[in-house]
Amino acid sequence: MALTLMTLPYAQDALEPHISAETLDYHHGKHHNTYVTQANGFIDGTDMADWDLEAIMKKAHADGGGPLLNASAQIWNHDFYWNSMSPEATSPSSELAAKIDADLGGMDAFREAFKKAAATQFGSGWAWLVLDGDKLAVTNSPNALNPLLDGKTPLLTIDVWEHAYYIDFRNRRPDYIDTFLDHLVNWDFASQNLANA
Ligand code: MN3
Numbered sequence: 001m002a003l004t005l006m007t008l009p010y011a012q013d014a015l016e017p018h019i020s021a022e023t024l025d026y027h028h029g030k031h032h033n034t035y036v037t038q039a040n041g042f043i044d045g046t047d048m049a050d051w052d053l054e055a056i057m058k059k060a061h062a063d064g065g066g067p068l069l070n071a072s073a074q075i076w077n078h079d080f081y082w083n084s085m086s087p088e089a090t091s092p093s094s095e096l097a098a099k100i101d102a103d104l105g106g107m108d109a110f111r112e113a114f115k116k117a118a119a120t121q122f123g124s125g126w127a128w129l130v131l132d133g134d135k136l137a138v139t140n141s142p143n144a145l146n147p148l149l150d151g152k153t154p155l156l157t158i159d160v161w162e163h164a165y166y167i168d169f170r171n172r173r174p175d176y177i178d179t180f181l182d183h184l185v186n187w188d189f190a191s192q193n194l195a196n197a
Contacts, residue, residue, distance in 0.1 A: 003043070003053055003072075005036045006079045014087040018183045023167045031163050032078040039071035053079075054148075061149045073144040077126055080146075081159045086186035093191035096155075103136040111181055113138040118160050118177045127177075129156040129190060131197050153197045156190040 008028055013021035039056070043049050048056050057076055060069035092100060097107075104110045110129070118127035121140040128139050128146070131153040139147055140160075147154050158164075158180050165176035 002040045002049075003036050003056075003075060005033050006082065008082055010085075010087050015085060015184060018168075018179045019085075020168050023164070026167065027159075027163055028078070028082070031161075032075070035071045035074040035078070039068065039075060042068040042071065058149070070144040073146055073149070076148070077144065077146050077157065077159070080154060080157050081126075083189045084156045084158065084186055085180070085184040086188065090185070090187040090189075092187045093195070096187070096191045096194050099136050099194070104138070110138065114158075114181065115174070115177050118158050118180075119174050121160050124161040127158050127160060128152075128154050130154050131194060153193065155193045155197075156185065 005028075008024065012024045012028075015024065043051070043056060048059065051059070053072060053076055057069065057072040060066065060072055063069075091097075100107055100110050104113060114127060114129065117138050117140040121127060121142065123142065125140055125142040126146065128141065130137050130139055130147045132139075132147075136155075137152070139152070141147065146157075158177065160173060160177070165173060169176040169179075
């Protein structure tokens with residue numbers, strides 16, 4: 001069974017005025033879709049052709065990385081990113097809010113740490129809220145890498161590749177990060193990921 005392009009969990013224009021339909025058209029319809037096409041090209045005719053995405057990604061990582069890891073991890077990361085945003089206002093569960101207070105020093109401290117992780121990721125990559133052991137942590141990763149490959153449990157992510165924000169924000173990555181934190185975070189998704197961990 002070939003890997004498939006995830007359907008967006010909202011309409012292409014649902015994140016406007018913060019992220020445009022044009023951005024989602026390119027980002028989901030072209031960038032994300034290209035990773036799916038590439039990964040399927042690599043696994044077609046191999047033992048991995050009927051594996052699930054996470055198994056393919058972990059095997060490619062164990063084998064030392066390369067083009068299959070890049071394509072498969074980018075599919076996983078983008079699936080997680082689309083779910084990390086919501087057109088509706090959400091808030092952390094009481095369990096997640098309590099852990100943000102206990103482990104990160106509160107919501108303001110979380111925001112600062114997340115902004116810094118996202119803004120200082122040099123070049124292309126991702127910033128994450130993760131569960132590391134039994135503690136929350138904020139981290140970032142270059143290119144296609146993600147914390148799942150390091151044994152952590154991702155709760156939330158932002159894509160800081162330029163293709164995520166250049167149409168709407170041009171070079172202003174910090175404004176994109178603020179917009180994500182102020183208007184787009186899907187706390188229901190992050191809370192569910194914590195509950196399932
Ligand atoms: Mn992207």
